[in-house]
Amino acid sequence: MKGLTHIICGDGKGKTTSAVECALRAKGSGMKVVFISFMKDGSSSENELMKRAGITLLHCDKYYGFTFEMTQQEKQELTDFHNDLLTQALEIAQSGKADMLVLDEFFCAYEYELFDRALADKLVFEKPYEVELILTGHNVEQKYLDAADYITRVENEKHPFEKGVLARKGIEF
Numbered sequence: 001m002k003g004l005t006h007i008i009c010g011d012g013k014g015k016t017t018s019a020v021e022c023a024l025r026a027k028g029s030g031m032k033v034v035f036i037s038f039m040k041d042g043s044s045s046e047n048e049l050m051k052r053a054g055i056t057l058l059h060c061d062k063y064y065g066f067t068f069e070m071t072q073q074e075k076q077e078l079t080d081f082h083n084d085l086l087t088q089a090l091e092i093a094q095s096g097k098a099d100m101l102v103l104d105e106f107f108c109a110y111e112y113e114l115f116d117r118a119l120a121d122k123l124v125f126e127k128p129y130e131v132e133l134i135l136t137g138h139n140v141e142q143k144y145l146d147a148a149d150y151i152t153r154v155e156n157e158k159h160p161f162e163k164g165v166l167a168r169k170g171i172e173f
Contacts, residue, residue, distance in 0.1 A: 006132075006148065007145065022100070028053075067114070085115075107140050
């Protein structure tokens with residue numbers, strides 16, 4: 001089966017949730033699924049369910065917060081983590097260890113240059129024929145939109161963060 005490329009993007013809540021649903025559906029049908037999170041440390045509640053389902057999870061060792069709050073040293077550490085994740089993703093894709101590969105918050109890391117863009121491009125534009133690839137994040141460059149088979153935009157009309165309500169465990173993470 002030919003693997004297609006999905007983009008789930010926008011400024012609304014639900015990009016990761018949608019990617020998790022795709023991963024669970026794929027795993028439920030017997031596919032090998034690897035879910036890689038950029039910008040996240042793996043503490044989000046959905047990870048427990050994906051682990052129980054047998055989905056391979058890869059993520060950063062710690063959470064660095066919003067990019068505008070990071071020091072240069074933290075940005076460099078995060079970039080190093082991300083480059084390692086990209087290298088692992090490329091090896092996984094090329095080795096056949098995944099039928100579906102999810103790169104969560106890929107576009108955020110790309111936008112803020114928090115990984116090697118050439119390596120990211122290689123992963124996306126030279127993915128093996130059989131691999132289903134899901135990319136999430138906010139701002140997507142046109143070249144990725146052009147390469148995608150699916151594009152889903154998640155728009156924000158209203159969010160409690162606008163009233164000072166912070167992310168809640170079990171709801172937003």
